[in-house]
Amino acid sequence: MKPAQFSVTSKLVGDAAIIYPKGYLNNLSGESLVNECGIYIGRGITKIVVNFSETDLINSIGISLLLQIMEDLRNIRGTICCTNMSKFLRDTFEMLGLLQHMVVFPVESDAIAYLKAQTT
Amino acid sequence: MPFNAVPAEDFFNRESDLLYLKGLSALKKNALGGDVFLEGGRGMGKTELLKQLYRLFYWEDNVIPFYYSFKTANLKGAYFAKDYFSGFVRQYLSFAKKDPSLAQSAAGPLERLMPAISSLGLYWLIDCMEDFQAHVDKKDVYWQIVAAISAPVTAAQKGGKPVIVMLDDFDAAASLYESSLGDAHGLVSLFRESIQSTLCPHVMTGSAGALERIFADHSLIGTTEQMRLGPLPENVAAELFGAHLANLKIAPPPADETKFLAVLKGNPLYIRNLAKAAWKMGKKALQEKDLIECYSFDVSDGETAFYWSSVLSRYIKTPEERRAALKMLVHALEKGGLDDNKRLSLLSGVGQADIAAILAAMQASGMVRDRDAVLRDVIRCLHMREIEGRDAGYARQKIESAYLSQSEEERFELVIPMSSNAELVVAKAVEQIGKNRNLDDEFLNYLQLALIEVCINAMEHSGSYEKKVFLTFITRPDTLEIIAENAGKPFSPEGRKEIPVEEKLRMGMKRGWGFKLIYAIMDDVKVERVNDRTRVIMKKNLTDKEESQ
Numbered sequence: 001m002k003p004a005q006f007s008v009t010s011k012l013v014g015d016a017a018i019i020y021p022k023g024y025l026n027n028l029s030g031e032s033l034v035n036e037c038g039i040y041i042g043r044g045i046t047k048i049v050v051n052f053s054e055t056d057l058i059n060s061i062g063i064s065l066l067l068q069i070m071e072d073l074r075n076i077r078g079t080i081c082c083t084n085m086s087k088f089l090r091d092t093f094e095m096l097g098l099l100q101h102m103v104v105f106p107v108e109s110d111a112i113a114y115l116k117a118q119t120t
Numbered sequence: 121m122p123f124n125a126v127p128a129e130d131f132f133n134r135e136s137d138l139l140y141l142k143g144l145s146a147l148k149k150n151a152l153g154g155d156v157f158l159e160g161g162r163g164m165g166k167t168e169l170l171k172q173l174y175r176l177f178y179w180e181d182n183v184i185p186f187y188y189s190f191k192t193a194n195l196k197g198a199y200f201a202k203d204y205f206s207g208f209v210r211q212y213l214s215f216a217k218k219d220p221s222l223a224q225s226a227a228g229p230l231e232r233l234m235p236a237i238s239s240l241g242l243y244w245l246i247d248c249m250e251d252f253q254a255h256v257d258k259k260d261v262y263w264q265i266v267a268a269i270s271a272p273v274t275a276a277q278k279g280g281k282p283v284i285v286m287l288d289d290f291d292a293a294a295s296l297y298e299s300s301l302g303d304a305h306g307l308v309s310l311f312r313e314s315i316q317s318t319l320c321p322h323v324m325t326g327s328a329g330a331l332e333r334i335f336a337d338h339s340l341i342g343t344t345e346q347m348r349l350g351p352l353p354e355n356v357a358a359e360l361f362g363a364h365l366a367n368l369k370i371a372p373p374p375a376d377e378t379k380f381l382a383v384l385k386g387n388p389l390y391i392r393n394l395a396k397a398a399w400k401m402g403k404k405a406l407q408e409k410d411l412i413e414c415y416s417f418d419v420s421d422g423e424t425a426f427y428w429s430s431v432l433s434r435y436i437k438t439p440e441e442r443r444a445a446l447k448m449l450v451h452a453l454e455k456g457g458l459d460d461n462k463r464l465s466l467l468s469g470v471g472q473a474d475i476a477a478i479l480a481a482m483q484a485s486g487m488v489r490d491r492d493a494v495l496r497d498v499i500r501c502l503h504m505r506e507i508e509g510r511d512a513g514y515a516r517q518k519i520e521s522a523y524l525s526q527s528e529e530e531r532f533e534l535v536i537p538m539s540s541n542a543e544l545v546v547a548k549a550v551e552q553i554g555k556n557r558n559l560d561d562e563f564l565n566y567l568q569l570a571l572i573e574v575c576i577n578a579m580e581h582s583g584s585y586e587k588k589v590f591l592t593f594i595t596r597p598d599t600l601e602i603i604a605e606n607a608g609k610p611f612s613p614e615g616r617k618e619i620p621v622e623e624k625l626r627m628g629m630k631r632g633w634g635f636k637l638i639y640a641i642m643d644d645v646k647v648e649r650v651n652d653r654t655r656v657i658m659k660k661n662l663t664d665k666e667e668s669q
Contacts, residue, residue, distance in 0.1 A: 059569070
C-alpha cells in the first residue's frame, strides 16, 4: 500500500464523465469525489464512470460517499459504472451488497462502449 | 528466625540498599531520619533484605539487630506481647554471646536464660523481664504490649548501643487486638515511642502504599522514609537463576533460551522457586521448553502455587469465601478489573454483604493489586483445581501448552492519536507485520480495512478526552490477533441495526458499514468493556494465507 495524497481528476468523453479518484478514499477525499460528480450532474450529465485504477485504499466513510453519488444519479435516472477495480475493492463492494447497484467493467473503454450503446 | 538467610554471595543486586540501611543508626543519631518503610510486591526480597541486614549487624558489634515477623504472629494482644518480648530477649542475648542457637530456640521459659543474663551482668534486662511479668500477672494487656514494644528502647538506653528494629510484614500490626478481632483499633500506634527513639532506627516492610493505612499519625508518616524494592533487572535475574541452578547442580539454559525468564519479572522468589522446581523434576540441564515445563509445575503444584495458596488462606478464612474469591479473581483477570458488588455477588454466589469483606481481604492479600503473570497463572490453576475440579496435571498441561504456543509469538504495540489519517499509520504497521510473515498483499488489504474501521469507530464514537487508540498486534504461527483499546463512551456493535443498501440509498443516513466489514473480514471479533475502556479483540487465522514462495 502506498496511499498517495488524494486527488480527483476527470474528463468528458462524449456524454459521459470519467472520474479518476487517486489515493485513499476517506471522508475528505470522498467529499471531493462527490463534488466532482456534482459538477457534472449539475451540467446535465447523467452517465458517470469511476475509474478506480489509482485508488489504493478505501474506508467505510468513502464507501458511504460513493453511495451518495449513486443516489444522486438514481434521482436523475442516471447510470454509474465502476472500472479498473482491484479484486479487493470489488470483493469489498460485494461484501456490502453494493455491486448490484452499479455496473462494473474491467476497463474504462468497456464502460464507455456500454454507455455509448445505451444512447443509440 | 533471621538466621536462615541465603549466602551473601547469592544475594544479588541489593548491595546499595543494604549499605543504606546499614547507615540508619547514624542518620537517626543525627536526626537526619533513620526510619524506613520498605515496600514492594510479594516475593521481591524484602524479608531477605532484612535477614541480610540482620546478619551484617549480628557479626559486627556496633548495632544490635532485632527482627520480628508479623507474617506468622498471633495478633491477639497478650500473645503478641509475649512473643515480641521473648523474641527480643533471646535475640539480644544471642547477640551478646554471639550464640545463634539462643535466638533460634523459642521453646522454654525465659527464666532458663537467667544464668546467661546474670553472667553477662545484664541486670537491667532482668528488671525488664520482671516488669513485663508483673503486667502479665495483672492481666494488663495494654501495658504488656507497651512493655514489649519498649524493650529495644530500654536495651539501647541501658546497654549503650543502638538497637535496629526490623518489623517484617508490618501491615499486619494494624490488626492487633485485645481479645477479639477488631476490638481495639490503633494499638499499632503504641510503636510511636519506639520509632521516635533516637537510639532505635526502624525498618518496616509492607505492601506498596501501606504506610498511610497503618499509621493514622501523620508525624510518623512524615518522618518515615519510604523505600521501594523493585524487580531485579533482566540480566541480574538471569544471573541469580544461574546461581541457584549452580547450587542445585543443574546446567543453565543457553543464553538464547532464557527469554521465558522474563515472565518472572525479576521477582527473586519466583526465580528461586523455578530453580527448585527444575531440581524437583530431576532436570540436569535446561532448554527453554524445560523452563516452561518446570514453570507450569511450579505454578500448578510447586512452591509458588503453595506460597500464593497460603497467602489466600491467610486472608480468606472459610472454604465458601475462598471459592467466591477465586471466582472473582479469575473474573477480574478476564475482565481486566472487578465489577460492582451486585455483579460480583451473582458471579460468586455470595451475598452482597459478604462481597465487600472478601474484596477487602483480597486487596489486603495483594492478590488483586500485584497481578503479575505468575500470580495470574497460579490463580488460574487454583481455579481449575478448586472450582472446576481438575487435577494438578491438567492445570499444569494447560499452562504449559499456553506458554509453548506463546513462545512462538511476537507482540507489537502502537499508540495513535485520534487525528485525521492516523489510521493510515496502523495500516502501514499491519502491512509490515504481514510482510514479515510473507502474507499476500490482497489479504493484507482486508486486514488494513478492518483496522482502519476499528480506529475510525474509536475516533468517531468514543468521545474520549484521552484521544488515543492503543493497539497490540500479536502474531502466532497460525493466527494474528489485534487488540484495539480506547477510553470513552461504551460501544456495543450488537445494538446496531443492519440497514439494507436499497434503504440506505433512499435515506439520508448512509453510514454504519464499519463493523459489518470488520465481522466479514476477521474470523473472530469480541467487543469488551473494561472499566472505562472499550476493547475490541480481533483474530484472523493465518493458515494458507502465506504467499507461496
